[in-house]
Amino acid sequence: MSLNQSASKALFLAAVHPLASLLAALRFLTVIPISWKGEADGDYFQASLVWFPVVGLLLGGMTAGFAALLGQIFPSSVTAVLAIFFLGALTGFLHLDGVADSGDGLLSSRSTEKSLAIMRDSRIGAMGVIALIFVLLLKAVALSAMDERQLITLFFMPVVGRTGIVLMMAVLPYARKEGGLGTLFYSPLSRWVGLAALVFLGGLSLLFSFSLMVTALCALFVCVTLFSFWCHQKIGGATGDTLGACCELCEAVFALAMTWNMVG
Numbered sequence: 461m462s463l464n465q466s467a468s469k470a471l472f473l474a475a476v477h478p479l480a481s482l483l484a485a486l487r488f489l490t491v492i493p494i495s496w497k498g499e500a501d502g503d504y505f506q507a508s509l510v511w512f513p514v515v516g517l518l519l520g521g522m523t524a525g526f527a528a529l530l531g532q533i534f535p536s537s538v539t540a541v542l543a544i545f546f547l548g549a550l551t552g553f554l555h556l557d558g559v560a561d562s563g564d565g566l567l568s569s570r571s572t573e574k575s576l577a578i579m580r581d582s583r584i585g586a587m588g589v590i591a592l593i594f595v596l597l598l599k600a601v602a603l604s605a606m607d608e609r610q611l612i613t614l615f616f617m618p619v620v621g622r623t624g625i626v627l628m629m630a631v632l633p634y635a636r637k638e639g640g641l642g643t644l645f646y647s648p649l650s651r652w653v654g655l656a657a658l659v660f661l662g663g664l665s666l667l668f669s670f671s672l673m674v675t676a677l678c679a680l681f682v683c684v685t686l687f688s689f690w691c692h693q694k695i696g697g698a699t700g701d702t703l704g705a706c707c708e709l710c711e712a713v714f715a716l717a718m719t720w721n722m723v724g
Contacts, residue, residue, distance in 0.1 A: 481507035482514070489515045489622070491552045505644040509626060513657045516622035517664070523547045524615040536610055540603035543614055544596065555621070556592060558704020560584045563591025565695070566702075572695050576636060579701050595708050602715035612672070613718045616665060617711040620676055623657045624710030625703050627684045628691075630654030635697030679714040 483494055485508035527543040534542070548556055565579035567587040578585075584592075599617075603610055630651045634643050661680070665673040687709055691702050698706075 480504050482511045484508040485511040485515050486518075489554070490519065490550055492550070506647045506649070509629070509645050509647075509650065509653050510656060512622040512626050513619050513660045516618035516620070519547060519550055519618035520615040522550060523618065524611045527614050528611055531611075536607060537600075537604035540610065541600050543603070544599050547614075547618065555704035555707040556595075558701040559595050559708045560588035560592045561701040562588075562699075562705035564588040566690065567591065572635075575695055576699070579695075579699060591705075595712050598712045599715050602712070602719050605719050609718055612668065613715055616672070616676060617714055619661055619664065620680055620714045621707035621711040623661045624680055624684050624706045626650070626657040627654045627680070628688055628698055628703055628706045631684070631688050632692060632698040633696075635691070635695045635699050635702075675717045675720070676714060679717040680710055683710045683713040 481504040484504040486492055486494055488505070488508065489512065523543055523546055526546050527539050530539040530542055561579045561581075561584075564581070564585045564587050565575040567590075568575055568578055570578065603613060606613060629646060630653070634646055636643075658677070658680075662673055662677055665676045684706060687702075687706050688698070691698055695702075
């Protein structure tokens with residue numbers, strides 16, 4: 461099947477079977493036990509990309525609700541750590557695994573081929589541990605520094621993260637010549653989906669405040685631009701691991717940006 465045929469099929473499936481493509485996205489990005497129509501997910505992966513920010517919205521709502529309950533019992537620092545763990549558990553720690561693998565590969569001084577091989581290795585090295593600790597600590601410290609903004613940050617973090625995945629796919633080719641898990645979602649529609657994801661995030665955040673929209677979009681652009689440039693220079697594109705790492709980095713950078721006093 462050609463790329464244009466693949467894109468046309470993805471567009472058709474997204475329009476005709478939106479629920480099936482949404483469920484495919486939910487099953488891939490979360491551990492929510494939904495088995496209905498699961499056997500056909502392979503046909504809907506490309507179409508499901510448009511739903512990534514929506515899945516982020518669902519995850520954000522669940523995490524913010526969980527944190528709101530915890531906030532009645534625990535101080536903000538404890539709530540922040542438990543909420544981060546809760547969000548990771550909802551995704552099966554899929555993207556955090558990408559952080560560890562990307563850290564091992566991208567922070568090595570090896571060639572492109574060696575770096576890609578390192579990232580495919582299931583074992584975690586020192587660089588991966590350091591990257592994982594840094595991302596989790598940055599999230600925890602940033603969220604702990606907030607009071608009234610903690611819930612809104614937790615609500616939007618997963619949306620910003622999943623939008624980051626879509627944007628990175630829009631600007632970078634897949635790095636592995638032999639293919640991989642990430643290629644299941646790539647299509648010529650990726651750039652249009654990236655634009656739609658930006659509009660979704662911008663419109664949703666603007667419903668809360670203009671400063672929130674500016675903060676979310678700026679954090680997203682800075683993180684995706686810098687990380688994509690690094691990945692392009694190091695390995696020539698994106699992989700499933702770097703896409704997951706991009707999600708986590710975008711969440712962390714957004715949380716950091718939300719600690720600024722200028723955010724209303």
